[in-house]
Amino acid sequence: xxxxxxxxxxxxxLIQESLxxxxxxxxxxxxxxxxxxxxxxxKKLPELEILPDVLLLDINLLGMTGIEGIPLLLHEMPEVDxxxxxxxxxxxxxxxxxxxxxxxxxxxxxxxxxxxxxxxVVREGGSYMSPSIARKIVTHYAPKTTRQNVLSPREADVVxxxxxxxxxxxxxxxxxxxxxxxxxxxxxIYKTLGINSKAELIKKSYDGEV
Amino acid sequence: xxxxxxxxxxxxxLIQESLxxxxxxxxxxxxxxxxxxxxxxxKKLPELEILPDVLLLDINLLGMTGIEGIPLLLHEMPEVDxxxxxxxxxxxxxxxxxxxxxxxxxxxxxxxxxxxxxxxVVREGGSYMSPSIARKIVTHYAPKTTRQNVLSPREADVVxxxxxxxxxxxxxxxxxxxxxxxxxxxxxIYKTLGINSKAELIKKSYDGEV
DNA sequence: TCTAATATCACACAAAGATGTGATGTAATA
DNA sequence: TATTACATCACATCTTTGTGTGATATTAGA
Numbered sequence: 401x402x403x404x405x406x407x408x409x410x411x412x413x414l415i416q417e418s419l420x421x422x423x424x425x426x427x428x429x430x431x432x433x434x435x436x437x438x439x440x441x442x443k444k445l446p447e448l449e450i451l452p453d454v455l456l457l458d459i460n461l462l463g464m465t466g467i468e469g470i471p472l473l474l475h476e477m478p479e480v481d482x483x484x485x486x487x488x489x490x491x492x493x494x495x496x497x498x499x500x501x502x503x504x505x506x507x508x509x510x511x512x513x514x515x516x517x518x519x520x521v522v523r524e525g526g527s528y529m530s531p532s533i534a535r536k537i538v539t540h541y542a543p544k545t546t547r548q549n550v551l552s553p554r555e556a557d558v559v560x561x562x563x564x565x566x567x568x569x570x571x572x573x574x575x576x577x578x579x580x581x582x583x584x585x586x587x588x589i590y591k592t593l594g595i596n597s598k599a600e601l602i603k604k605s606y607d608g609e610v
Numbered sequence: 611x612x613x614x615x616x617x618x619x620x621x622x623x624l625i626q627e628s629l630x631x632x633x634x635x636x637x638x639x640x641x642x643x644x645x646x647x648x649x650x651x652x653k654k655l656p657e658l659e660i661l662p663d664v665l666l667l668d669i670n671l672l673g674m675t676g677i678e679g680i681p682l683l684l685h686e687m688p689e690v691d692x693x694x695x696x697x698x699x700x701x702x703x704x705x706x707x708x709x710x711x712x713x714x715x716x717x718x719x720x721x722x723x724x725x726x727x728x729x730x731v732v733r734e735g736g737s738y739m740s741p742s743i744a745r746k747i748v749t750h751y752a753p754k755t756t757r758q759n760v761l762s763p764r765e766a767d768v769v770x771x772x773x774x775x776x777x778x779x780x781x782x783x784x785x786x787x788x789x790x791x792x793x794x795x796x797x798x799i800y801k802t803l804g805i806n807s808k809a810e811l812i813k814k815s816y817d818g819e820v
Numbered sequence: 821t822c823t824a825a826t827a828t829c830a831c832a833c834a835a836a837g838a839t840g841t842g843a844t845g846t847a848a849t850a
Numbered sequence: 851t852a853t854t855a856c857a858t859c860a861c862a863t864c865t866t867t868g869t870g871t872g873a874t875a876t877t878a879g880a
Contacts, residue, residue: 498751504744527744531736534714537747538737541708552856565809567836580859587839588856596838597866599808600775606816762826777866790829797869798826806868807836 404429404523407452409469410485411436411461415508419456422512429519437461438469442476451477454519457502459486459493467493470500481522485515491536498537504528550592558585562598563605614639614733617662619679620695621646621671625718629666632722639729647671648679652686661687664729667712669696669703677703680710691732695725701746708747714738760802768795772808773815 406429410416416434423431432452435441438461455473459466470482483504484497494505504518507530518528529537551559554575561571561582568586572579590596593604616639620626626644633641642662645651648671665683669676680692693714694707704715714728717740728738739747761769764785771781771792778796782789800806803814 495751498748501752503748503752521741524741525745526741527739527748528741529737529739529744531731531734531738534737534739534744535735538708538713541705542711542713554857562809563813565807565813569836577857578859580861581857583838584858586837590838595775597775597777598837599772599812602809602812603773603775606812764827779866787827788829790831791827793867793869794828796867800868808867 403427404454404519405450405452406431406454406456406519407441407480408434408456409436409438409441409461409466410434410456410458412458415458418512419515423516426516429516437463438466438472439463442472445476452480453523455480455482456485456515456519457482459484459488459497467496467500470497470502474501483515483518483522483528485510489530489533489536491540494533494536495540505533506530507533551589555585555589555592558582559589559601559605562586563602613637614664614729615660615662616641616664616666616729617651617690618644618666619646619648619651619671619676620644620666620668622668625668628722629725633726636726639726647673648676648682649673652682655686662690663733665690665692666695666725666729667692669694669698669707677706677710680707680712684711693725693728693732693738695720699740699743699746701750704743704746705750715743716740717743761799765795765799765802768792769799769811769815772796773812 406423408416408419408431410419416436420431420434423429432448432450433441433444435444455477457466457469457473461469466484466486473480473482481504482502483506484502485506485508486493487508488494489507497505504522504527506515506518506528510518510530514528521528557575558571561574566574568579568582572582575582589601593601595601595604616633618626618629618641620629626646630641630644633639642658642660643651643654645654665687667676667679667683671679674682676694676696683690683692691714692712693716694712695716695718696703697718698704699717707715714732714737716725716728716738720728720740724738731738767785768781771784776784778789778792782792785792799811803811805811805814
């Protein structure tokens with residue numbers, strides 16, 4: 401098996417060194433370069449004769465943050481798999497990193513052996529998440545317990561039609577009722593939800609609030 | 611530490627038994643019950659003097675599917691953590707299960723030891739995902755590389771307003787331009803995206819295609 | 821320098837949507 | 851039994867949106 405080529409962007413020297421030392425001791429992983437910031441790394445990039453497979457990236461860096469750096473890094477290395485390695489576990493950072501294109505997100509508390517596992521998993525086309533972080537992600541999908549049953553079944557049908565991009569007429573035909581009935585339902589829906597436009601309804605629907 | 615109370619819903623007898631045998635041998639996990647279907651499990655539920663902490667749930671069952679069963683199961687046991695254990699790895703099943711409220715999703719190929727780990731992790735408030743499944747989830751967030759920047763900055767502003775549920779008038783005021791300008795932008799946006807309604811635009815936006 | 825893309829504005833018309841008022845019938849329930 | 855929630859329909863009115871046709875100014879690139 402080809403060795404996995406690794407790059408590290410991390411500004412805390414202690415962590416830098418502990419990672420470097422550890423990965424240098426792993427047979428099939430080579431640590432190409434260690435940088436303290438995204439800017440630093442990008443400057444060094446042209447000197448590398450070969451691109452890294454996997455990048456360990458901190459968020460809290462001098463200069464631009466790791467998250468801000470992701471698009472730039474991916475632009476230079478479209479094939480690289482980015483693993484965020486950070487102390488931040490707030491939802492915002494996690495989702496921003498994933499949306500930017502990171503493919504794993506590890507807490508810095510993760511033992512080195514697990515980080516190594518993550519590097520390997522990622523290179524094989526998988527993704528490794530710290531359990532607490534994975535939970536936050538799945539919670540993001542989970543049904544919102546707050547709402548529910550605010551709308552009657554028929555109203556829900558109408559909402560479905562609206563969200564699907566249908567006009568009142570089309571919805572009326574689908575439900576075998578007159579357009580006036582659809583209007584009335586929508587009127588009532590808007591009232592219960594405290595909104596007054598299709599756009600807001602669709603938004604709420606996509607946010608799982610309906 | 612209290613033992614983890616486990617329940618299993620799985621229709622293949624071989625897998626049933628292998629799971630049961632394995633977990634019976636684990637000291638701090640007790641397997642309360644094994645059922646072949648959701649209906650079966652719900653029927654047995656009143657007989658249990660104590661509810662399970664964690665539920666291993668197959669998708670492909672006789673009667674209702676595991677995914678369809680999730681809402682019912684959560685209704686009876688709001689505190690249970692559901693781990694999907696299945697051969698299906700298609701995106702649709704994964705996201706449907708997560709949206710329904712499952713908190714982990716494992717391939718049946720996962721070794722028993724890892725399944726045990728998942729049960730433990732889940733009970734501690736985390737979530738364990740098979741690497742290939744985790745990758746599918748993060749890919750879902752990743753920026754669509756297909757077409758980016760199809761819209762000009764100003765057009766993007768307008769889209770932002772629409773998605774926020776604003777009327778053309780409000781958007782025009784926000785951007786300090788006339789409503790006609792907003793109209794023109796929208797006309798061009800629709801043309802570029804090949805759509806012809808706000809609903810479709812909002813949908814595309816939420817799907818990350820814009 | 822010419823062109824293409826962007827951003828700006830105007831006018832007009834038809835279709836769709838938002839809002840108010842009012843009404844009927846059914847089913848569940850207090 | 852009376853009330854309430856749902857679902858159904860009608861009509862009127864005004865606003866918003868979708869679409870077409872033009873036009874002007876700026877800027878970045880070929």
